[in-house]
Amino acid sequence: MVADARRDARCPPMTAAGKRGYLQSRARAAARRNAVQALYQWELNRQPIDGIIGEFQTERAEMEKADQAYFCEVMRGVVLHRNELAERLEPHLKRAFPQLDPVERAVLLLAMFELVYRPDLPWRVVVNEAVELAKMFGAEQSHKFINGVLDAAARATRAAEIGAA
16 A cells, blocks of 8 residues: 555645745646656656655755655655556547556656646646656657647546636
8 A cells, every 4th residue: 555645754744835836836846857757767667656755855956846745745646546547548548558658658647646636736737737747858749749638638537627717
């Protein structure tokens, strides 16, 4: 079973107030960047997730700027719900989920986790952040693929929010 991030000394609890505005968004973006890399690592070798979290927190200087609690939440959440997230993505793909590039899988899983389990994040923010991650880490045109898949997945997952926009 996946440990709860709030019970792990390496992962501080999420706070209601937390950082606000620009600083919070930059810290979350840093957490997402690191999460994509950590999920890529996990997808390739299936090491215990707590070991990967610990490795990233102790060995990567860029994690100092990341929202540590958010990093832990998305890492554990994606691993815990991986099969469900992949199933939710499948109808929007032209090939089977396991056939996707590992970077694309990591970006899509992270974004799908946010769409499903973080309704406080606007769907456009989730999609835009994922597209930026694909531009940063993916193949030359993967951001277009990520955008199309997540746009369709968001419409299926957040229909009420999108309809109200």
